[in-house]
């Protein structure tokens with residue numbers, strides 16, 4: 077059980093100092109993926125698209141498209157291709173512009189083939 081919870085119950089304070097200070101428990105949160113473009117091929121991208129349950133991933137030619145507004149940070153893409161996908165560690169994804177949540181990742185692994 078997190079210490080902040082027990083301290084809050086004892087003192088009657090139930091909030092943390094976030095966002096003034098980063099909360100250490102944030103390191104345990106699931107976060108959307110980050111991609112290693114040099115490890116991405118069309119085949120790998122298609123695998124990632126196929127395993128994504130929320131359709132946050134798509135491929136267009138030599139570009140993979142990530143919609144962070146649809147991603148649930150489930151980690152299935154990372155499990156399917158750990159050589160090409162890592163956890164971003166970024167969970168502060170609020171945006172006023174929906175388009176800013178759509179990312180384009182070049183498939184640079186194709187150049188190495």
Ligand code: SF4
Nearest residue numbers: 128147148150151153
């Ligand atoms: S973390 Fe889950 S929802 Fe997000 S892109 Fe990967 S497979 Fe899709």
